[in-house]
Structure formats: C-alpha cells, structure tokens
Amino acid sequence: MLKKLDELVKGETGLIKKVEGEGKFRRRLLDMGVTPGATVYLRKKAPLGDPIEVTIRGYELSLRKVEASLIYVEVSNGGEK
Amino acid sequence: MAEKEKITVALAGNPNSGKTTLFNSLTGSTAHVGNWPGVTVDKREGTYKKLGRPIHIIDLPGIYSLSPYTPEEVVSRNYILDEKPDCVINVIDATNLERNLYLTTQLLEIDVPVVVALNMSDIVKRNGDKLDSKFLSDKLGVPVVEISALKEENLDLLMAEAFKASQTSRVGKTVVENKEVVHLVNDIKIAFKGKGVENPLFHAIKLAELDELEVAMHPDLIEMVKEFKESHQDEVFGDDFEALVADARYSYISKHYSIALTKAKQEKENSKEEKLTRSDKIDKVLTHKIWALPIFVLIMFIIFHVTFSEDILFIGRITAAIQGVKFDELELIKDPGWIRFLTADYLTPIEDLAPINGVPSIGVILQNHFGFCTGNLIEAVRGTFGGGFIGLGMESHWFTSLICDGILTGLDAVMSFIPQIMILFLFIAILEDSGYMARIAFILDRAFRKFGLSGKAFIPMLTGFGCSVPAIMATRTLEDSKEKNRTIRLMTCFSCGAKAPIWALLAAVGVYCGYDGGIFVFSIYLIGIASAVIFALFMKLFSKDQYVSPFIMELPAYHLPQAKNVGAHLWEKLKHYIIKAGTIIAASTVVIWFLKSFNWNLSLGMVDITQSMLADIGRVFAYIFYPIAPLEGGWAHTIGWSGGEGWMYSISTVTGLIAKEDVVATMAELGLEEGTIFLTVEGVYSFALYNLFTIPCFAAIGAAHGEQKGKEFWLTLLWWFLMSYGAAFITYWLMHFCRTLPGLGYPLLVVLIGGVVASGFIVSHRQKKANMEHAY
Numbered sequence: 001m002l003k004k005l006d007e008l009v010k011g012e013t014g015l016i017k018k019v020e021g022e023g024k025f026r027r028r029l030l031d032m033g034v035t036p037g038a039t040v041y042l043r044k045k046a047p048l049g050d051p052i053e054v055t056i057r058g059y060e061l062s063l064r065k066v067e068a069s070l071i072y073v074e075v076s077n078g079g080e081k
Numbered sequence: 082m083a084e085k086e087k088i089t090v091a092l093a094g095n096p097n098s099g100k101t102t103l104f105n106s107l108t109g110s111t112a113h114v115g116n117w118p119g120v121t122v123d124k125r126e127g128t129y130k131k132l133g134r135p136i137h138i139i140d141l142p143g144i145y146s147l148s149p150y151t152p153e154e155v156v157s158r159n160y161i162l163d164e165k166p167d168c169v170i171n172v173i174d175a176t177n178l179e180r181n182l183y184l185t186t187q188l189l190e191i192d193v194p195v196v197v198a199l200n201m202s203d204i205v206k207r208n209g210d211k212l213d214s215k216f217l218s219d220k221l222g223v224p225v226v227e228i229s230a231l232k233e234e235n236l237d238l239l240m241a242e243a244f245k246a247s248q249t250s251r252v253g254k255t256v257v258e259n260k261e262v263v264h265l266v267n268d269i270k271i272a273f274k275g276k277g278v279e280n281p282l283f284h285a286i287k288l289a290e291l292d293e294l295e296v297a298m299h300p301d302l303i304e305m306v307k308e309f310k311e312s313h314q315d316e317v318f319g320d321d322f323e324a325l326v327a328d329a330r331y332s333y334i335s336k337h338y339s340i341a342l343t344k345a346k347q348e349k350e351n352s353k354e355e356k357l358t359r360s361d362k363i364d365k366v367l368t369h370k371i372w373a374l375p376i377f378v379l380i381m382f383i384i385f386h387v388t389f390s391e392d393i394l395f396i397g398r399i400t401a402a403i404q405g406v407k408f409d410e411l412e413l414i415k416d417p418g419w420i421r422f423l424t425a426d427y428l429t430p431i432e433d434l435a436p437i438n439g440v441p442s443i444g445v446i447l448q449n450h451f452g453f454c455t456g457n458l459i460e461a462v463r464g465t466f467g468g469g470f471i472g473l474g475m476e477s478h479w480f481t482s483l484i485c486d487g488i489l490t491g492l493d494a495v496m497s498f499i500p501q502i503m504i505l506f507l508f509i510a511i512l513e514d515s516g517y518m519a520r521i522a523f524i525l526d527r528a529f530r531k532f533g534l535s536g537k538a539f540i541p542m543l544t545g546f547g548c549s550v551p552a553i554m555a556t557r558t559l560e561d562s563k564e565k566n567r568t569i570r571l572m573t574c575f576s577c578g579a580k581a582p583i584w585a586l587l588a589a590v591g592v593y594c595g596y597d598g599g600i601f602v603f604s605i606y607l608i609g610i611a612s613a614v615i616f617a618l619f620m621k622l623f624s625k626d627q628y629v630s631p632f633i634m635e636l637p638a639y640h641l642p643q644a645k646n647v648g649a650h651l652w653e654k655l656k657h658y659i660i661k662a663g664t665i666i667a668a669s670t671v672v673i674w675f676l677k678s679f680n681w682n683l684s685l686g687m688v689d690i691t692q693s694m695l696a697d698i699g700r701v702f703a704y705i706f707y708p709i710a711p712l713e714g715g716w717a718h719t720i721g722w723s724g725g726e727g728w729m730y731s732i733s734t735v736t737g738l739i740a741k742e743d744v745v746a747t748m749a750e751l752g753l754e755e756g757t758i759f760l761t762v763e764g765v766y767s768f769a770l771y772n773l774f775t776i777p778c779f780a781a782i783g784a785a786h787g788e789q790k791g792k793e794f795w796l797t798l799l800w801w802f803l804m805s806y807g808a809a810f811i812t813y814w815l816m817h818f819c820r821t822l823p824g825l826g827y828p829l830l831v832v833l834i835g836g837v838v839a840s841g842f843i844v845s846h847r848q849k850k851a852n853m854e855h856a857y
Contacts, residue, residue: 031146
C-alpha cells in the first residue's frame with residue numbers, strides 16, 4: 001500500500017518509492033539517504049505531533065510533516081494502533 | 082618525488098562526526114564542540130607537531146555531501162576544491178557508517194589523496210560490533226584508520242598515514258556503476274579535460290546532477306547534458322539523474338559496508354522487537370508526548386535554582402508557611418557556625434551573626450566564599466597601596482582612587498560571580514554534550530514554527546546562551562536569509578554568559594527587594610525564550626513572506642557527557658572571562674573612573690560623583706529612559722540635575738555596550754551593589770529585561786555586521802533598541818498596575834495575552850497556506 005511518509009503511524013516501517021519536491025530541498029533529502037529503495041521506520045512524533053522522527057540508513061532523522069508528505073513509501077509492516 | 086614544503090591536511094566529514102574533537106586532540110586547541118550538527122561554521126586552523134615537521138591542519142564545517150545546501154557547507158566544498166590541501170582526512174562516525182560513507186564516495190571523485198578516519202571506533206567495539214577496516218580500505222582504494230578522537234587512540238598512526246598520502250597524488254575515482262550515468266559523465270569529462278578544468282570527474286558528475294553551482298559555472302555544457310538525458314530513459318528513474326546517482330552511491334555502500342561491519346547480535350528482524358538501547362530509553366522520557374515540555378522547564382528550573390537560589394528547595398519559605406510567620410522574619414538557622422559557613426561572613430563577630438531564613442544553594446555558597454576571597458585580596462591591595470600612599474601623604478590622591486575605587490572595585494564586581502557562572506556553564510555544557518539540546522529543537526519546532534521560526538533557528542539561539550558572537554555567526558546555517566535576519570534580531574532574548582553577572586547581582590539583592598534569586602534568574606531565562614516567540618510572531622505579522630524553511634535535521638545519539646569536552650568547554654569560558662576582565666573591562670573601568678571623578682572643568686580636580694561628567698552623561702540617558710520606570714523604586718527614577726539614582730542605572734546599561742560585564746562593574750564603581758540597591762520588583766524586572774533585550778556588546782554588533790549588510794544591519798540595531806525599550810516599558814507598567822491597581826492591571830494583561838494568541842492564529846493560518854503553495 002502506497003502512503004505518504006507523514007501518514008505512517010508510529011512503529012510502521014516502509015520502503016521509499018518516490019521522493020518528490022525539487023531543487024535544493026530534494027537534493028538534501030537524497031544526500032541524507034532518503035532515496036527510493038531505502039527503508040524508513042517511523043520512530044516517533046514530537047510532543048506537538050510535528051515534526052516526526054524516522055530511522056533511515058541506521059541514523060535518526062527529523063523532518064516536518066509538510067516535508068514528509070513529499071515522500072511516498074510502501075508500508076511493509078508494523079505500527080501501533 | 083620531492084617532499085612538499087608545507088603540508089596541509091583538511092578534516093572533512095559529516096556534521097557531528099567528531100572533526101572538531103579530532104582537531105582539538107591533534108592541535109591541542111580547545112575549540113568548541115557540541116553534540117549536535119553544525120557547531121563549526123567556519124574553517125579553523127592549527128598545527129600538528131608530533132611528526133618530524135609541523136603539519137598544518139584545517140577543520141572544516143561538517144557536510145553531508147559536496148552539493149552544498151547552506152553557506153557554511155560551501156566553505157568546505159570550496160576549500161577542498163580551490164585551496165587543494167595535500168591530503169583530506171575524511172572523518173567518519175563509525176557508528177553510522179552508511180550515511181557517512183556517502184560523502185566519502187564523493188570525496189574520492191576529487192583528485193586529492195584521501196585518508197579515511199573511522200572515528201568512535203571504540204564505541205563500535207564496546208557495542209560488540211566488529212569493523213573490517215582492511216576490507217574497507219581495499220574497496221575504497223585509500224588508507225582507513227580506526228581511531229577515537231576523544232580517547233586519542235591511533236592518532237599518530239592516522240597522521241603518519243596522512244603524511245604518507247600527502248606525498249603522493251591521486252586521481253579521482255567514482256563508485257557509480259550505472260551504465261547511462263557513466264556514459265554521460267565520461268562525455269562531460271572529455272569536454273572538461275579539453276577546457277583544462279581541474280578535477281574533471283568530480284565536476285562532470287556534479288554537472289550531470291545539475292548541481293546549482295556547477296550549472297552556473299558551465300552554462301555552455303548544459304544543452305549537451307539535457308539532450309543526453311532526454312535520449313536515455315531509465316526504467317526506474319525516468320530522467321531523474323539526481324536520484325539515480327544518489328541511489329547508485331548508496332547501493333554501492335550497502336553492498337560493501339554490510340561486509341565490513343559485523344554486528345554483534347543478530348540484526349533485528351522486526352522493528353517491533355527492536356531492542357531498546359539506553360539512548361532509546363532516555364529518549365522515550367525526554368521527548369515524551371506529554372512530559373517533554375514540563376521536563377524541559379523543570380530541568381531549566383533546577384539549574385537556576387541550584388545556582389542562584391538563596392532558599393534551596395524553598396525550605397525557608399515552606400517552614401515559614403507552616404509556622405505562620407513571615408519569610409523575612411523567619412529564623413531558620415541560628416547556629417553561628419553554620420551561618421558563617423553558608424554566608425562566608427567572617428568579619429562580623431560570631432555573637433553578632435544574624436540568623437538567616439533559608440539555606441543558600443551551592444552556587445550562592447560558593448559565590449559567598451569566592452567573593453570573600455576576592456574581596457579580601459582587593460582589600461589587601463587597597464591596604465598596601467592606600468597605606469603606602471597615606472605614608473606619602475597621598476590618601477586622597479587621584480592615583481589611589483584610580484586603583485581602589487576604579488579598577489579594583491569594578492573588577493571585584495565582575496570576578497566575584499565566577500563560581501556561579503562556572504556552575505551555570507557546567508550545566509549548559511552537560512546539556513549540549515549529552516545531545517539533549519538537539520532534542521529541544523525537535524520538541525520546540527512546532528511551537529516555534531507557529532510563530533514563524535524553524536526549530537533549526539533554535540540551534541544558533543541555544544548557542545546564544547553561551548555567547549552571542551558565535552551564535553550570530555551560526556545563523557549561517559540557516560538557508561533562508563529572512564529567517565537569518567529574524568534570528569539575529571532575536572538573539573538577545575537568549576541571555577549570554579556575560580549577562581549572567583547582572584542576574585547574579587539582581588538575584589543577590591532579591592533579599593532586599595522581596596523575591597527569590599533562583600526564581601528570578603529562572604524567570605529571566607524563561608521570559609527571554611517566551612519573548613523570542615512573541616517577537617518572532619510580531620515580525621511575522623507585519624511581513625509578507627510566510628514561508629518557513631524546511632527542518633531536515635539529524636538527531637545525534639545521546640551519550641554520557643564527556644568530562645574532557647565539558648572540562649575543555651569550562652576552561653575555555655573561564656579563560657575567556659578572565660582575559661576579558663583583565664583587558665577590556667579593566668580598561669573601561671579606568672575610563673568610567675575618570676568620567677565619574679572629574680568635572681568637565683578638569684582644573685577643579687576630583688569632584689563628587691553627582692557633579693561628574695559621568696553624571697551629566699548619565700542624566701541625558703536618564704531622560705531617554707525616564708518613561709520606562711519613573712516612579713519611586715523604578716530604575717529610571719528621579720531625573721534632573723540634582724542627583725538621584727536614575728542616571729546611575731541608565732549609564733550602567735550604556736556601558737554594557739563595551740561588554741555586558743561592564744554593567745555590573747559600572748554599578749559597583751557607582752556604589753550600586755548588594756545593600757545599596759533598593760528597587761521595587763517591577764523596577765528590577767524592567768531593568769533586567771532592558772539589559773537582556775538591548776543592543777549587545779560591540780563584539781556581537783560586529784558579528785551582526787559581518788552577517789548582515791547595509792540596511793538590514795541598521796534595522797537590527799534599531800530593532801534591538803526598540804525591543805528592549807518596549808519590553809522594559811510594558812513590563813514596568815503592567816507589573817505596577819497589577820500590584821497597585823489590579824482593576825486596570827489584570828484586564829490589560831488579559832488583552833495583551835489575547836492579542837498574542839490572536840496574532841498566533843493569524844500567522845499560523847497564513848503560513849499553512851504559504852507552505853502548501855510552496856510544496857506543490
């Protein structure tokens with residue numbers, strides 16, 4: 001099932017399919033390892049619900065929901081209800 | 082090959098990979114390190130002396146890739162490409178191999194010798210994992226050394242390898258294997274070689290990625306690149322070469338690094354079963370949905386309570402409440418031995434020691450004792466000098482006055498707060514080094530963004546708790562220039578270390594003015610942060626631009642604060658504080674002494690303070706500040722030429738332009754200290770907030786001038802002045818009305834808060850719209 005990264009629930013893991021956005025912003029995401037084919041795990045959301053923290057390529061990355069909504073992932077498993 | 086004359090080695094690597102720690106270990110410096118990305122914003126130079134000959138070392142700002150995103154990253158890229166170091170040491174955080182190697186694959190494309198330093202390899206070993214550096218070295222084609230910059234392990238070996246490498250030359254190599262990409266890159270490379278471009282492979286790949294800097298440099302070749310891309314359609318990526326190249330690098334890394342790194346236990350199969358590391362457990366609490374913000378506030382409170390409170394754990398206030406007596410009249414401790422120990426009052430005869438009403442915090446006790454020592458030391462000097470002069474008939478000579486009433490009094494005021502300031506910085510250093518500061522940015526991002534600032538802007542602001550100068554320079558990490566301007570203007574809301582003596586002094590006089598010192602200082606810091614949010618909102622409300630820059634930030638792992646880092650940080654602070662006291666502050670005490678001792682008519686000789694030049698100048702400022710706090714017990718109270726205290730406070734804030742410690746030094750020279758300051762609570766707060774928000778010291782003004790040009794810089798100065806004047810004015814009158822005319826004061830307070838909340842909604846609504854437009 002294809003979802004936007006910001007729609008993932010805590011504890012869900014997914015495979016990145018597509019990274020939208022453009023210019024420097026997209027370049028930065030790619031450089032930080034957010035590339036199609038990478039696995040992301042949604043670790044948690046900040047106390048106020050935004051930004052979110054994901055584990056990707058073995059480290060912790062924080063990004064906002066607005067930014068995460070440009071990343072499409074295929075959910076592979078997990079998640080708390 | 083002939084040996085090169087001067088050898089230069091550059092340290093390059095991801096942010097927070099430990100380059101500065103390595104730099105400090107190699108060169109014996111104590112440059113500031115912190116556990117968050119982006120502490121270093123400019124390059125730094127030093128020398129490594131342990132090899133037969135000096136080796137020049139350059140510490141570069143951290144970068145994730147050679148396609149720079151922020152200005153400080155451009156510094157790193159340009160240095161490596163243009164200055165051509167003899168060798169690049171690529172510092173890698175071995176606990177995060179995958180992403181760190183991404184930069185390595187790019188560095189290898191440049192025609193420069195590279196040595197890879199696997200930093201924090203001790204932590205990898207401690208986790209029970211194993212690194213095969215030999216295998217990595219074979220794959221990458223460059224030497225790989227396992228080191229620990231912090232524990233100084235294998236540094237000599239690393240430098241020996243770097244020296245060896247610096248004597249050779251290397252031709253760039255790429256790990257990208259994709260056929261189409263390689264084809265295109267080769268075509269561009271040939272064109273570049275024809276043009277005589279250096280590092281053709283590197284530039285060719287960047288041009289293929291349509292890197293902004295590269296496109297600007299070679300507009301002539303863009304057509305060729307575009308044509309090629311249109312003719313080759315990859316199945317997976319289409320003509321998305323950017324993703325293709327990034328993916329090629331990461332695939333190469335994951336193919337090999339998994340072999341190089343053997344995890345101790347079975348790789349976690351399922352994220353649900355993920356073993357909770359200690360870092361995770363701490364994190365769960367500190368960034369908890371509900372508790373994160375209260376915990377942050379509590380931590381701040383404890384820090385200030387332990388450092389500044391005269392009534393630890395509020396034992397005195399609680400006892401007073403239970404016994405039904407006034408706190409001021411409570412006699413909690415009557416034993417003279419304890420009183421002497423806690424207050425360091427060794428001069429009052431033991432039978433005359435007055436009982437005290439609370440147990441002072443550790444910071445206050447230390448300050449009492451330290452103050453006693455410096456006070457006596459200065460008395461001794463005064464006695465020696467004064468006595469000597471009296472013998473010579475010089476007791477009222479200007480020279481005696483210069484030494485005793487000028488320099489010594491001023492310096493005493495500044496030096497006596499050293500223990501409290503050191504304790505405060507100890508806590509801040511621990512928070513920084515542990516990784517908690519970066520989480521604060523994560524926790525507060527949403528709250529800040531509602532008010533038009535990103536959590537990323539919060540990082541330079543946190544630096545501002547130490548010193549505004551590096552903090553203002555750190556705004557370079559903000560890619561949006563408007564956000565950068567806003568952040569610089571808000572910087573004074575974050576109380577720098579040099580302002581701490583002012584708070585310490587006002588905390589100490591709380592006994593006379595009716596408040597607890599610890600709560601006072603805590604509230605000043607908290608009001609500072611809250612005001613930053615409100616001022617940010619205010620700026621946003623009148624700005625057309627509502628866009629907030631992205632917040633893509635690495636969150637560093639927590640670790641126990643390292644005694645070495647914290648110690649180095651404290652030592653650096655102490656050194657800086659003492660050097661500043663001995664130079665700029667000592668010099669300004671002389672100037673202030675001169676102005677306070679003489680009239681415009683110098684031939685009159687020394688005059689009374691109220692007739693001095695300083696009093697005249699002070700009175701001019703007192704007129705300017707008059708509306709802020711004009712009532713009895715307000716700091717701008719009494720104007721006119723007849724005297725009064727208003728001008729003394731006014732001139733003290735003005736001397737703060739030289740250095741913020743000068744505020745306290747000037748007050749001491751004018752006789753304003755513990756026991757002679759009798760302000761009302763609103764007087765104290767408006768004086769404190771004026772000093773907090775106002776134009777910072779000349780050094781920070783210079784830093785702002787370096788970051789902002791022309792009109793923006795002048796606007797910043799104006800903003801600082803208006804912000805402090807307005808805040809001090811509103812605080813004074815609001816508190817005054819709440820105290821004396823509650824019927825007017827509280828409704829005003831409600832209107833004010835309502836206004837802030839309403840503007841918050843307006844800004845947040847506009848922003849949502851703007852960001853939607855921006856994203857799509």
